[in-house]
Amino acid sequence: MSDDLWRSEVDWQAQDGVPVPPGIPVCWMRRPSNDVNVACIYETESGWRVSTTDERATEESIREYRDRDVAIEDFLSRVDGFVRYQELRKRLRGQR
DSSP, rough: OHHHHSSSOOOOEEETTTTEEETTTTEEEEEOOOOOOOOOEEETTTTTEEEEETTTTTEEEEEESOHHHHHHHHHHHHHHHHHHHHHHHHHTTTTO
């Protein structure tokens, strides 16, 4: 995970021991169901699936992993992307 995310002003909460910033929607250890614009991680028969959803709640950017730690690293990278996007939108709107 990038150092910039750790230095951001986001307060972190832990879900199952993994830090997730509050206000960032995620699908943690469950398949997405009508969840729009979220990062997802959940277990499948063959390992772990990491994905994001679009504005129609369609799962996209799907990656399959056998190693849970590698899957979580990918998931956190996607959460990092959502955080950066929100921070950029705030700056552009002059809310920062």
